[in-house]
Amino acid sequence: AQSVTQLDSHVSVSEGTPVLLRCNYSSSYSPSLFWYVQHPNKGLQLLLKYTSAATLVKGINGFEAEFKKSETSFHLTKPSAHMSDAAEYFCVVTSPFSGGYNKLIFGAGTRLAVHP
């Protein structure tokens, strides 16, 4: 079975400081991993995806994530937070062997607050 654990339900940072959102996954098979962002009253937007190519994945808006198989982690980082980054972030896992690639398993979400 697959699962995703987002280690922090809330993260608060100051504008211009680094962002770290932590995600651990569990998957019996080679997973694909994603980070999605949801702004208030908006749908989900894909930030980045890992699909067994490079372990360091760059996404939109300056975000990146590193796949670490030994630690079963896929943490999301950004060097400098912007006010517009305030949103809820979801770590997502999927696999072709457990429901197929189009069955996304979501983490509980991390709400990121950015203060001036």
Add this chain to the structure above:
Amino acid sequence: KAGVTQTPRYLIKTRGQQVTLSCSPISGHRSVSWYQQTPGQGLQFLFEYFSETQRNKGNFPGRFSGRQFSNSRSEMNVSTLELGDSALYLCASSPLGSGGAEISGAQYFGPGTRLTVL
């Protein structure tokens, strides 16, 4: 290309009623998935349709059903509504699933339909 569209955006129903939600995928996308988002349970997979056939199903009761039309548009139906069905229902489309080797990719989400059951 136009994004995923969902109608209606907001719905208010009473217990026992039924409701139908509609989703139009991105042009060319043949896979449509549905998700339920609630504060308590988070985002949960409902089902996926591809070429008018249900390919995957989550752990929801039979009151939740769906279908897909030949133009890839999809509808989901919830019968005998319960208070706990109040949620944001998200539809997502994907270009995957055209047969042969599956290549992992991403899904593109619509803005959702917010259903309130009174």
